[in-house]
Amino acid sequence: MAWNEPGNQGKDPWGNRGGKDQGPPDLDEVFRKISSRFGGGNQFSGLGAGLVLLGLVLIWAFSGFYKIEEAERGVKLRFGQFHELVEPGLKWKPTFVDTVYPVNIQRVNRLTASGMMLTQDENVVRVEMEVQYRISDPRKYLYSVTSPDQSLSEAMDSALRYVIGHTTMDNILTVGRDKVRRDTWDELEGIIESYDMGLVVVDVAFKEARPPEEVKPAFDDAIAAQEDEERYVQEATAYSRQVEPQARGQAERMLQEADAYKRRVVLEAEGEVARFAQLLPQYEAAPDVTRERLYLETMEQVFSKTTKVMVDNDGGSMFYLPLDKIIQNQSGSAVQQPKMAEPTPSQTRPVRNDFDESRSSRTDRTRQGRN
Incomplete structure (x- = not known):
């Protein structure tokens, strides 16, 4: 039978008899009873409160130690507002007053932008490009925009589509790949500069560019022909660089031989003149x-x-x-x-x-x- 059912005349869990007082006991009365057993009321309650307070202070003090790694910088907030940047090392902050968010500024992050895009000559090409970036300003990275990585991805896609839309398909697939990469890089930096996201672009890599599968064989033949043309031009250039020095050397040799022949003939003529000049007195005599x-x-x-x-x-x-x-x-x-x-x-x-x-x-x- 439960203690509070009718007819139960025993004690309830709080020490009431007869079930007339069914509420919980007073906590002050419980503490007084416990302190009276240990030989004093007010003295024990003051000592216990001091010990509890000291423990809480120690826990609060030790909870404020934190460490910032070498590749990180800490963004410290005081009562929810930016206070300062924290350098690497073992630091301490007052808990519930300051909050520190570590941000890695040396790690190189990567984002990829790809998709089917329309070129300047109204062809469709699939392009994939990767951007590598790192955080330059932790404060701006955390609080300038809501999602800096997502904003960078959208800016990369916009810059890539703009550059592809102003480039012909032949240049994208063959000789203009490097120009597309550099133009995309410049366009991306111009976009993120206005956002002021605290990011810096390290590199932009042109990973892949290919035409649709339906026309891929025709484009492969065109690319092979352009590669053959470039190879022939390089071979002709190498041949001209080989023949031209030989021709120049032969021409120089002929000029030197002609000059030497001229000098020899002149000297021989001068010698004949001198010899005849010496024979003149002898001829006049005999x-x-x-x-x-x-x-x-x-x-x-x-x-x-x-x-x-x-x-x-x-x-x-x-x-x-x-x-x-x-x-x-x-x-x-x-x-x-x-x-x-x-x-x-x-x-x-x-x-x-x-x-x-x-x-x-x-x-x-x-x-x-x-x-």
Whole structure:
């Protein structure tokens, strides 16, 4: 039977008899009873309250210690308003007064923007681009905009669509990829600068650009043709760079040879002039002797360069000595010497007499000139 049912005359849980007083006991009365058992009321209650208060103070003091990592900066709020930025290290703050939010400013975050976009020449292309960024100002990152990462993603998509809409499809797929990347980067920085989100763009990567699957084979052929054209241009450029220095060197060599030939001819002419200038006094002293000597020296130079010697014997017939055949036979056979037909006295005598006569007449004229 429950303690509060009719007919129950026992005690209730709070010490009431007969069930007439069914309310809970007074807490003050309970504390007085406990303190009376320990030998005093007011003294014990004051000591207990002090211990409790001291414990709460210690818990509050120890709860204020916190640590900011090396790559982080802390944003401290005091009563909900920005107070200061906290540098890395072990710090302390008054709990329930200050609140600190750590923000990593060295980590590089990544966001991707992609989708089917319309180009300037009214073609559809699928483009995917990735932006890498980090936090430069923790305060602005937390409180300038509601969601800075989402705002950056939307700004990236807007900048990419703007650049793709002002670029032809051929440039997007081939040679204009780097320009699209740089233009997107510049456009994105211009957008986030007005938002003042405390973010800085580290890099923008052009990951993928491809046409729709229905026309992809045709675009692959066009890209292959453009790559072949670029390769041919590079090969032609390399060939021109190889041939042009050789041609320049050959032209320079020809110029140097021509200059050397000119100098040689000029020097030889000057030497001939000097030689004739030296012969003039001798010619004036003995003209006949000088003419004879010049004639003999000239004939000596002429005959020294030929392999055939013509001999006139004043008899109406002329013969020659085949010196080239003789020299060839001598060099071709080292063991067997070629036999030469000795000239007849009638053939050799006129040559010897003419030489003797010319020598004797030259000697006489030389003596006359000296006298």
